[in-house]
Amino acid sequence: xxxxxxxxxxxxxxxxxxxxxxxxxxxxxxxxxxxxxxxxxxxxxxxxxxxxxxxxxxxxxxxxxxxxxxxxxxxxxxxxxxxxxxxxxxxxxxxxxxxxxxxxxxxxxxxxxxxxxxxxxxxxxxxxxxxxxxxxxxxxxxxxxxxxxxxxxxxxxxxxxxxxxxxxxxxxxxxxxxxxxxxxxxxxxxxxxxxxxxxxxxxxxxxxxxxxxxxxxxxxxxxxxxxxxxxxxxxxxxxxxxxxxxxxxxxxxxxxxxxxxxxxxxxxxxxxxxxxxxxxxxxxxxxxxxxxxxxxxxxxxxxxxxxxxxxxxxxxxxxxxx
Amino acid sequence: xxxxxxxxxxxxxxxxxxxxxxxxxxxxxxxxxxxxxxxxxxxxxxxxxxxxxxxxxxxxxxxxxxxxxxxxxxxxxxxxxxxxxxxxxxxxxxxxxxxxxxxxxxxxxxxxxxxxxxxxxxxxxxxxxxxxxxxxxxxxxxxxxxxxxxxxxxxxxxxxxxxxxxxxxxxxxxxxxxxxxxxxxxxxxxxxxxxxxxxxxxxxxxxxxxxxxxxxxxxxxxxxxxxxxxxxxxxxxxxxxxxxxxxxxxxxxx
Numbered sequence: 384x385x386x387x388x389x390x391x392x393x394x395x396x397x398x399x400x401x402x403x404x405x406x407x408x409x410x411x412x413x414x415x416x417x418x419x420x421x422x423x424x425x426x427x428x429x430x431x432x433x434x435x436x437x438x439x440x441x442x443x444x445x446x447x448x449x450x451x452x453x454x455x456x457x458x459x460x461x462x463x464x465x466x467x468x469x470x471x472x473x474x475x476x477x478x479x480x481x482x483x484x485x486x487x488x489x490x491x492x493x494x495x496x497x498x499x500x501x502x503x504x505x506x507x508x509x510x511x512x513x514x515x516x517x518x519x520x521x522x523x524x525x526x527x528x529x530x531x532x533x534x535x536x537x538x539x540x541x542x543x544x545x546x547x548x549x550x551x552x553x554x555x556x557x558x559x560x561x562x563x564x565x566x567x568x569x570x571x572x573x574x575x576x577x578x579x580x581x582x583x584x585x586x587x588x589x590x591x592x593x594x595x596x597x598x599x600x601x602x603x604x605x606x607x608x609x610x611x612x613x614x615x616x617x618x619x620x621x622x623x624x625x626x627x628x629x630x631x632x633x634x635x636x637x638x639x640x641x642x643x644x645x646x647x648x649x650x651x652x653x654x655x656x657x658x659x660x661x662x663x664x665x666x667x668x669x670x671x672x673x674x675x676x677x678x679x680x681x682x683x684x685x686x687x688x689x690x691x692x693x694x695x696x697x698x699x700x701x702x703x704x705x
Numbered sequence: 706x707x708x709x710x711x712x713x714x715x716x717x718x719x720x721x722x723x724x725x726x727x728x729x730x731x732x733x734x735x736x737x738x739x740x741x742x743x744x745x746x747x748x749x750x751x752x753x754x755x756x757x758x759x760x761x762x763x764x765x766x767x768x769x770x771x772x773x774x775x776x777x778x779x780x781x782x783x784x785x786x787x788x789x790x791x792x793x794x795x796x797x798x799x800x801x802x803x804x805x806x807x808x809x810x811x812x813x814x815x816x817x818x819x820x821x822x823x824x825x826x827x828x829x830x831x832x833x834x835x836x837x838x839x840x841x842x843x844x845x846x847x848x849x850x851x852x853x854x855x856x857x858x859x860x861x862x863x864x865x866x867x868x869x870x871x872x873x874x875x876x877x878x879x880x881x882x883x884x885x886x887x888x889x890x891x892x893x894x895x896x897x898x899x900x901x902x903x904x905x906x907x908x909x910x911x912x913x914x915x916x917x918x919x920x921x922x923x924x925x926x927x928x929x930x931x932x933x934x935x936x937x938x939x940x941x942x943x944x945x946x947x948x949x950x951x952x953x954x955x956x957x958x959x
Contacts, residue, residue, distance in 0.1 A: 402959060440800045443959045462802035470800050476793035478722075485721060492714025493801035495707035537797075 391454070392418045392467075392545045392576035393439065398448030400434050400600075408434040410600040411448065416593070418453075418544070421571045422578045423591035423608070425684060431600045432580045433473060436549050440470050453544060466494060469543030471534045473550045473580075479523035483514060483533060486522060487540050494541035501540065508536035511566065528559040535563070545576040552586060564590060584684055588612070596684060619676035620656070622646045625669035633662050647676060711803045712811050719815025722785055730781070730819060731826060734773045738827045741769055742834040745891065757893050757924045762835045767918040768890030771852065773827045775885060775910065776877065778820030778853040782812050782860035783873040790864065795957060805951045809861065809944065816857025817850065824849055838921060844929065845920035851936045852913040856881075858943035865947070865956045889914045894926045909939055 393416040400409040409431045416422045426432050437443030439450055441461060450457045452464035477486050484505055491501035509515040512532040517525060522533060531551055538546060548567070552560045560583075567590060571577050581587055587594060587608075594611055596604040604611065624631075624644050631640055636659060637649035648659055656673075663670060723730040742762070750761035757764055789795040798808055831837065839845065859876075867873045888910030894902050905911050906927075916932035919925040925932070951957065 437959065441958070442796060442799055444954060462804070465800060465802040468800065470796075472793075472796065474793060476796050478789070478792055478794045480725070481718075481721075485718070489714045489718045490797055490801070492717070493711050493798055493803050495710045495802075497710060541801075 390418060392416050392420065392452070393578070394449075394451040394454075395435070395439075396449045398435070398438060398450060399446045400431075400438060400443060401446045408600050409438075409445075409448075412597065412600070412602050414595055414602060414605065416545075416576060416578060418576055419571070419574055420576055420593055421567075421591045422576070423587035423594040424578060424580045424597060425584065425587060425594065426580075426597035430597045432597055433549060434600075435597070436470070436472075436547055436578075436580070439547065440468055441465065466541070467544045469538035469541065469546045471531075471538045471546070471548040471551050473553070475530050475534070477522050477530075477533065477537065480521050482519050482521060483509065483525075484518045486533070487537055490537050491540040496541055504540055504542070505536070508539055512536050513562075528555045531555055532559075532563070535566070539570075543575070545578065546570065547578045549580050550582060551579070552581065552583060560586070617649050617651055619647060619649050620659075620673055621676045622648065622659075622663075622673050623671040624663070625671050626667070629666065629668060631663070631666060631668060633659065636662070708804060708807050711801070712807050712814070715798070715803075715808065715811025716814045716818070719781075719785060719812065720818055723781055723815070723819045730777070731823060734777060734823045735826050735830050738769055738773060738830055739833075741765075742831065747834070757922070759922055759924070763838075763922065764893075764918075765891055766831050766835055766837060767921045768888075768914045770824050770827050770831070771849070771910075771914050771917045772885050772890055774820040774824040774849055774853050775856050775913070776881065777823040778816040779856040779860040779863075779881060780873075780877060781819040782816035782857045783864045783867070783877070784860075785815065786812055786861055786864035787867045787870070787873050790867075790956065791870075799957060805948055808951060809858075809947050812861050813854055813857040816860055817853040820853035820857065821849055824853075840923035841920050843920075844916060847933070848913060848916040848920060848936070851933070851940060852917070855909075855913075855936060855939045855943060858940065858947055861947050862943065862950065865950045867956075884908050884910050889926060909935055912936060 393414070395412060395414040397411045397413065398409050399407070399411045401407045412431070412435065414424075414435075424432050424435065434443055438445045439452065439457070441457060450464075453467045455464040455467070457464045484502075487505040487508070488498060488501040491504060492498065496504070505518075506515070509518055512535060514525075514529060514532055514536065517529065522530065525533060531553075535548070535551065538548075546567075551567075552563055555563065564586070567577060567579075571590075577590075579587065579591060591608055593607050594604070595602050621641075622645070624646055627643070631638075631646060633648065636654065639647045641647055650656065650659070660670060745761075745765060747762070750765070753761045755761070755764075786795070828837065860873075863873055863876050887905065888908050889905065894905045894911060897905060912927055912932035912935040915925040915927045916929055916936070919929055919932075
């Protein structure tokens with residue numbers, strides 16, 4: 384392990400995976416995640432996110448390339464590398480008939496944690512994730528949100544330094560989701576590196592500092608969330624207005640009147656909200672509240688995937704003259 | 706990494722599993738064996754007379770105990786490991802730094818525990834029907850331990866290859882049961898014509914049943930040394946196969 388490796392929780396180089404049957408899920412990706420980062424790995428269905436996670440956690444055999452976890456190569460120091468990782472998979476993968484306490488205590492045991500310590504940790508995480516009352520019931524009796532939280536508790540039982548969550552809030556209601564966000568933020572603040580895949584782009588935008596977008600087995604974007612969002616040209620805001628029977632007109636600002644009280648405005652990077660407020664004020668219209676209309680990351684995500692598809696279409700097939 | 710804690714955790718999980726469903730795992734063998742004693746021992750056995758110098762009931766007791774041990778150690782691992790694959794909770798172990806030999810030893814240990822516990826239950830039930838004598842306790846312990854380990858390994862290999870619940874019932878139904886019934890549980894193979902005695906000698910269960918019977922009654926159709934050599938050969942071979950399959954991730958990793 385080198386000193387440079389010590390600053391990285393995860394280093395992936397030239398990672399490729401071809402499944403039986405010839406499907407190429409990963410085409411030589413490179414990715415690095417620094418220790419303590421909150422990292423988003425985004426991509427459409429079938430892009431290669433779960434395969435990447437599968438290789439890191441040794442559930443999928445790679446075809447070629449190198450993966451290091453906290454500097455430990457999974458080819459030569461697999462057990463050491465595994466000890467740093469906590470995995471929250473996409474599918475429920477615990478024994479549905481086992482009580483929660485047994486699932487957690489046994490899981491800790493696989494990492495060499497003594498039963499006494501495991502019971503203390505299980506109590507801590509079950510209480511933090513509001514599952515303590517259910518500790519002795521079979522896992523199949525839990526709701527979907529509870530099952531997701533159980534998998535987070537299970538992944539933390541050996542106190543990993545890197546937590547990988549594959550769509551942890553899928554199918555979870557907004558209240559529970561927000562509770563899980565707070566919990567994950569607190570873990571990250573304690574120094575745990577978090578790698579997150581999600582379909583809720585708002586989730587990635589709110590939680591993550593760095594982001595990679597994967598599509599068709601290739602990394603199409605790998606940057607900081609801030610840098611990515613700064614590439615947005617237009618942002619849409621929704622304004623709740625305090626007005627009655629007024630015809631609203633805004634000069635040089637794209638806008639749409641949705642109803643008597645709602646206005647949508649599109650601002651370019653050169654325009655400011657002050658210009659909107661000033662014009663509305665001049666017309667005797669007050670602004671009660673304001674919010675972003677759409678998820679900003681979503682627009683970028685769609686554009687990156689669309690760019691890749693159009694690039695692929697314009698590539699000349701080898702050996703064909705046009 | 707403390708492998709003994711990981712091993713203990715798998716063993717605990719496996720034991721908790723079959724104890725949690727004790728009505729399915731521990732009660733049926735006791736009922737089945739009682740029926741064998743009533744039908745083969747009391748009703749039919751009384752007309753057969755002696756076999757190998759012992760009354761028929763005493764003669765079949767070791768074989769019946771061994772039959773239960775074989776069936777339960779095999780089906781415990783086959784069922785548990787396949788369920789873990791099917792529910793994907795086997796991934797709990799695969800993502801953890803658990804060496805492959807610990808996974809194999811944990812599941813095999815679970816199968817042995819159930820096999821031997823059922824063997825003990827069947828032995829206790831048999832006390833209602835016959836007085837059990839013990840010729841050599843160490844041979845009994847060694848045989849039951851090694852036999853349960855052999856079939857637990859067999860169940861594990863079956864589960865590794867299985868893709869459906871049907872796949873874990875095919876081998877017990879079409880291979881294990883015929884081999885057990887033809888393995889000298891109910892008769893001495895010395896009663897068979899020469900040709901069939903020869904055929905019986907390629908049935909590993911013959912060696913296990915006879916070694917076990919030797920431990921109780923002091924009689925056997927085969928040499929005890931040969932019996933332990935055969936059992937040892939099967940354990941080593943099946944262990945190597947199981948380790949190779951798990952190391953390669955057959956049926957476990959994409």
